[in-house]
Amino acid sequence: MKHDRRHFLRQGATLAAMASAATLSGCAVQPPRRSGVTPAALMGSGVPTLAPVKASPDRITGIYVCTRPFRAAGPRIELEKIGSKAVVHNYGHGGSGWSLSWGSGTLALELAMQTGARELGVIGCGALGLTTAILAQRAGLPVTIYAKQLPPDVFSMRASGLWTPDSRICDDAHAPALADRWETMARTSWRNYQSMLGLPGNPIQWIEGYSLSDYPRGQAPPDPVNDEPDYGEFHERVADLTPHSVDLPPGSLPFKQHYTRRYTTLMFNISTYAHMLVTDFLTAGGKIQVREFHHPGDLLALPEATLVNATGYGARALFGDESVIPVRGQTARLIPQPEVTYGLRTPHVSMVPRSDGLMVQVLDDHGQFNNADTTPVRAVSEEAVRSLASLFA
Template identity: 40%
Template sequence: MKRRAFFLKAGLAGLVVGNQGLTSCAPGPKLYGDKNFYINKGYQAIPKLKLSKDRIIKETVGLRPFRESGPRVEKEMLNNKTIVHNYGHGGSGWSLSWGTGNQARNLVKTTDAKKVALLGCGTVGIATATLLQESGYDVTIYAKDVPPNVTSNLATGTWSPSSRVCAEEKATPEIKANWEDACRFSFRRMQMSLGLNDIIDWGDEYTVRKQKPSGSNISGGHEMFHIDGLNPEWKTLAQKDHPFKADYVRRRSNMIFNIPSYLNFHLNNFLIRGGKLVIKDIKSLEDIDALSEKVVVNCMGLGAKAIFNDEELYPISGQLSCLVPQTEINYKLATDGAYFITRKDGIYLGGSGIERSWDTTPNRQLTEKWVDVLSDLMKDMKG
């Protein structure tokens, strides 16, 4: 026992002496890693985005279904069928999908139907079908395509509930009230999906500009409406609190939708709970009239234009260019001329919006422009 105690005391003494020696000889705290890659301000590290044209792995163009008077959520009769419309969300379809889906469900509840046909398998269609199913309806989705071959797969995937939701001159109190009802319902429902297979994440979002923009829309994104206190608010940062070479920098937390897993998760849940899916290309009112269900919910997006002769509906095209995923990047950033958003399936660059364009051919020059704009921003970050 004495021998063991001796060696124990000797070991502890050697450890203390060794630590003292290391402390006295150390030049100070050492930061590991590339200082040009991590911008460290003590409490915050913002990794730089790796940007080069050879890291682009995909380019797509999606068409947003826009109506100047906002989403169409209303009921009409077609012969002996009741049609409930739910389409035309512009750039806010992902964010408002559950809210306008709930409004469409309330219209279905005014009928005596037990079986419902639903047209479309994008984010609005899947959300509406799920809500109807939760209310006890026997729902069949009819769609010519399913994820990933739907327009919803080509969206940016961020919480933007009033992005191009209507034209400014059409923003009546009634439209705003309907939007607010849908927005609040969607926001609550999105919180229920947090933690489910990482289909929704929260992350920091930055707006970086050389100069403060003029006008009321200082956040960009063509946001029409706002609800105080619903989402974390933008905070203007002092120059000492950010690494960007810019006079106007703002930050907030925001939701990001990991689109492929999100759509698959909710569609699979709908099917597991007894919902039905039929691959069918609906091309005319006669095709709708031939369905066995007496109540039909129309979530076709742009497909509704020709079938229901909606002259108000038109596309706003938006190109996205996807970079190889970068695991340490977990924020979104928008600057003059370009933005990027981080998702599980890649880092998406964007910045275009062309009204009334049906062209879905990617423009390589746009991609290269965004790479150049964001490369200049990254290069000028303080390190």
């Protein structure tokens, strides 16, 4: 049963729990309140009118590939002494880096404060580096970020932009050991995100989306290709955070797929959001230096006694940590359509209605685990866009 869910869960069990009309419930233990149509659940929703997506390959504005920094044991958040420096590691967040960033940064900062830090150097300017740096500023520390690349050129900018706190976050065997810490991180992040709703440019917003399938819930055939591990799944631990997904009556939406499930979740408009984080950091007096480190010994030249290592997949090369496994992911962006306010997913493709473009991603591709190739394959994204177009045909 676990294997039946593997493909879908690698997209993020929390999102999966909310979204799946295709593969979940026949094999997952679902609390009764999360399934089924009740008059109360449908009240006020009616049959939505959905502005069509102009899904045409010539509207692709960019194709982006990045490697999720997956560790079987989950993120590395621990203190290491390197020569005279106290280095707090904060990397290895798989497909959940944005979602867990504030919670993970909070744990990393606690360790940094225990060293008696009066100032902090943060290595890395992605989701984890930026959020940890801002948390340190809020705790009263002067902070300098050192990174070889800055937004928009960091991997974090290539993410889908959804609340997916348990996407490829650890493997099944390590899940029990990570569970409590994961929940702490997820809940802390969640609280932080609530304070960013309604800000100019909508860096963070709620969306509704529709998961479409040819099969009733739990009756879709399993993915025959298993080339990723069984991932830890934690969504039940935070089931109280998001509204419950709702099975709409068959045929509710004008798509050829008969079965539809409506989900409600948080979306990160990553361009606006990352811009806001960088601006907030600089406005609070933060400094940024573009700098590349080739060996842990290079860190000894920095003036700060306490450092946070938020180098993501870069930690594999910099610290020789081969427990960081690249899980390749490719997204394409279509020209923004502000009138498209909903998300869509089928077993094959997902669309996220971000303000900087509609993010389109193939979901059922294989060969991505332990694949560090960041060369975009345009044909794959064009196929994803055509698959999206077929929904509106």
